Amino acid sequence: MRAELEAAIRAAVQAEGSQLARLELGQRITSHAVQPKLSPLPTVRNVIAVGSGKGGVGKSTTAVNLALALVAEGARVGVLDADIYGPSIPMMLGLSGKPDSPDGKSIEPMRAHGVETMSIGFLVEQDTPMIWRGPMATSALTQLLNDTRWGDLDYLIVDLPPGTGDIQLTLAQKIPVAGAIIVTTPQDIATLDAKKALKMFEKVEVPVLGLVENMAVHVCSHCGHAEHIFGEGGGQRMASQYDVPLLGSLPLQREIREQGDAGVPIVLAQPDSAAAAAYRDAARRIAVALAGRPRVTPSISASLLS
Numbered sequence: 001m002r003a004e005l006e007a008a009i010r011a012a013v014q015a016e017g018s019q020l021a022r023l024e025l026g027q028r029i030t031s032h033a034v035q036p037k038l039s040p041l042p043t044v045r046n047v048i049a050v051g052s053g054k055g056g057v058g059k060s061t062t063a064v065n066l067a068l069a070l071v072a073e074g075a076r077v078g079v080l081d082a083d084i085y086g087p088s089i090p091m092m093l094g095l096s097g098k099p100d101s102p103d104g105k106s107i108e109p110m111r112a113h114g115v116e117t118m119s120i121g122f123l124v125e126q127d128t129p130m131i132w133r134g135p136m137a138t139s140a141l142t143q144l145l146n147d148t149r150w151g152d153l154d155y156l157i158v159d160l161p162p163g164t165g166d167i168q169l170t171l172a173q174k175i176p177v178a179g180a181i182i183v184t185t186p187q188d189i190a191t192l193d194a195k196k197a198l199k200m201f202e203k204v205e206v207p208v209l210g211l212v213e214n215m216a217v218h219v220c221s222h223c224g225h226a227e228h229i230f231g232e233g234g235g236q237r238m239a240s241q242y243d244v245p246l247l248g249s250l251p252l253q254r255e256i257r258e259q260g261d262a263g264v265p266i267v268l269a270q271p272d273s274a275a276a277a278a279y280r281d282a283a284r285r286i287a288v289a290l291a292g293r294p295r296v297t298p299s300i301s302a303s304l305l306s
C-alpha cells in the first residue's frame with residue numbers, strides 16, 4: 001500500500017513534468033525554505049495544518065478522514081487536536097481515557113485506527129470548559145506539540161480552531177509547517193472567512209496546499225434529489241480566485257456525521273462510498289503537493305534529482 005502511494009506520487013509528479021525522479025513517502029520537512037529559523041519536530045516529516053475561517057464547516061471531520069485516508073495508503077500519520085477550547089478529535093476517533101506519561105514529563109500519544117493522536121480533550125474532564133486566556137491556550141498547544149512522544153510520522157495533521165488567532169500563529173511560529181489545507185462550505189459567508197484564513201497562512205509563510213469544499217451538495221436518500229443547501233460552486237470560485245487547487249468536494253451526508261460521532265469515520269466505516277473515495281483522492285493530492293515542493297535537506301535533494 002505504501003509502495004502504491006509512492007508510485008502515485010511519482011506518477012503524478014512526473015505527469016506534471018517535474019524534474020523529480022525518485023520520491024519517498026512523506027519527504028522530510030519541506031518547509032525549511034520558507035520557515036528556515038524554526039526547528040522541526042524530530043520524528044515528524046510533514047506537519048499539515050487544517051484550518052478554516054468559520055466554525056462548524058467540517059474541519060475536524062476533514063482532518064480525521066484525511067488522516068485515515070493517508071493511513072489506508074500506508075503512511076504513518078498523527079493527528080494533533082489544536083482546538084484547545086472545543087476538542088472533538090477524541091470523539092471522532094472513538095477514544096477516551098488518559099494518555100500514559102511514563103516519565104511524568106512527556107506523554108504517549110493515544111492510538112486509534114492506526115493514527116497517533118493527542119488532544120487537550122484527553123487531559124481534562126469531558127464537560128470541563130477551557131476558560132483560558134490566549135497565553136494559556138498557546139502554552140497548552142506548545143506542550144501538546146513538544147511533550148507528546150510522537151512516533152516516526154510521515155504526516156502530522158494539526159486540526160486548528162476556526163479563525164485566525166493566537167493558536168494559528170503559535171503553530172506557524174513554533175514549528176515548520178509544510179502546508180495548510182483550508183476547509184470551507186460553498187456559502188459566501190464561509191468562503192469570505194476562508195479567504196482570511198488563506199491570507200493568514202500566506203502572511204506567516206505557510207504554503208496553502210489547497211481547499212476542501214465540505215457540504216457541497218445534499219442528495220436526498222429517498223428520492224435522490226440533489227440540493228445545494230449551502231450554495232453551489234463557492235469552493236471552486238475561491239480556488240480559482242486565489243489560484244490554489246480544490247482538493248476535493250464532499251457532500252452533506254448523514255453518514256459522514258453519524259460515522260464521525262460513532263468514532264469510526266466514513267473512510268473506515270464505508271471505504272467503498274463516494275465520500276471515502278473523495279477523501280482518498282484529496283489525501284493523494286496533498287501527498288503529491290508536498291512531495292513536489294522544493295526541499296533543502298541535502299541527502300534527500302540529492303536522491304530526488306533525476
Ligand SMILES: Nc1ncnc2c1ncn2[C@@H]1O[C@H](COP(=O)(O)OP(=O)(O)OP(=O)(O)O)[C@@H](O)[C@H]1O
Nearest residue numbers: 055056057058059060061215251252253256257260
Ligand atoms: N460532509 C458532512 N456531512 C454531514 N455532516 C457533516 C459533514 N461534515 C461535518 N459534518 C458534521 O458537522 C458538524 C461540524 O463538523 P466539525 O466538527 O468537523 O466542524 P469544525 O469546522 O471542526 O467545527 P469547529 O468550528 O467546532 O471546530 C459535526 O457534527 C459533523 O459531524
